[in-house]
Amino acid sequence: MGCRETFKKLEGEKQQRILATAVDEFASHGFRQASINRMVQHLGIAKGSMFQYFGTKEGLFKVVFDHAVELVRHTLRQVKQTTAESDFFERLRQSLIAGIHFIDRHPKIYRIYLKMVFQEDFPLRAEFLQQVHLFSAEYLNPLVTSGIARGTLRADLDISAAVFFLDALMDRFLQAYCISFLDAGSGLYQAPREEMERRVAEFVELIRKGMGAGE
Amino acid sequence: MGCRETFKKLEGEKQQRILATAVDEFASHGFRQASINRMVQHLGIAKGSMFQYFGTKEGLFKVVFDHAVELVRHTLRQVKQTTAESDFFERLRQSLIAGIHFIDRHPKIYRIYLKMVFQEDFPLRAEFLQQVHLFSAEYLNPLVTSGIARGTLRADLDISAAVFFLDALMDRFLQAYCISFLDAGSGLYQAPREEMERRVAEFVELIRKGMGAGE
């Protein structure tokens, strides 16, 4: 952990309250604009305490960040395990649904992720982007490769192009679910469960069959 | 124009220098973190002058923004005109290439666009997002519709799903061209002209045929 000993000695509930407040602040203001003054005001504790617990603003963010990474890793591992036996498109479908569920459960974490991708002044950004890279390398690549091997995907597929294709689509699909203006009229934004699952299926079909008429 | 009279009376070259500096600053720091102090230091003029020219920081940004919108509109109109006769996938191909060219010519403007999409504290953001919406409504929608009518696209396509699909892919394709970590190993990042055109063609084929094996 990046936090000081003093923080660990706090009773669990207070620890959680402090972390939750920090997640909130970073999620709605990014790193630079996040204000420790606001946090302590909301928490009702002294500013000095925060610096005693975390050293610096960056230290506080590191703790929040590590927590988030652990959450994502756990979720990813689980999805990979659950879907191991299914065919390519079914795995894709389940991965998307798992992504949506993650956002439902941890919307703030997802907001921080979005901020980190497009805001340049985050600490740990280089390390973070590397982690994101691993997602395509370790998750999508084998998915495509085995899809081709099993004959579910076209044999003439360029693997790296396909991975890019999927990465782009999945990413945007999740974004559209929680950022209104990105859904481009698809009706995905904050769609209820049933509707959402229909869109996912429709979407996966589009990836399978493409848009062309075919003759 | 959002600027004051005093600014218009400046000699053209100085006007351009000031605007260019502002574009630079907003492109690399977003709105909030952009510093008028830095701008005047770089320009070698007094801080007061900037406020005489533009009233507020927001006023300055408005001028930059309007300029950018005009650029985009012009480009879009041109592409639409040039490709009117071609079939769907050829239009798609040319649109992507035009997008790349725009980024090559106006990288700073494109950076501001990206910042505005994912940073919440921009002025004019609501208006801006509406403008972006018009892109899918006025550009992609008719493209898909006529593609279906001419039999180039599958007749059973859900139009709004297809538009979302294209919006997501084109957007990310352009991003991958100028943000290294988004290219997911596709080799598109800052690719030279020839390579880039090959990727575009490959990409369009993927949209046409999909990834499925098809039996």
Added chain:
DNA sequence: TTCTATAATGACCATGTGGTCATTACCATT
């Protein structure tokens, strides 16, 4: 009850911000 180690506190600091405005510099007209 007294002592002691540790945690909580908030006034304080240097720095940077957007924005103001009295003063100065400039230049065209008389």
Added chain:
DNA sequence: AATGGTAATGACCACATGGTCATTATAGAA
């Protein structure tokens, strides 16, 4: 050369930030 109107200037303001640290409160041991 004197005048008058306009544009450039930068010291200055109120405010907010991350971070510090001497002081105080607290709780457990003696």
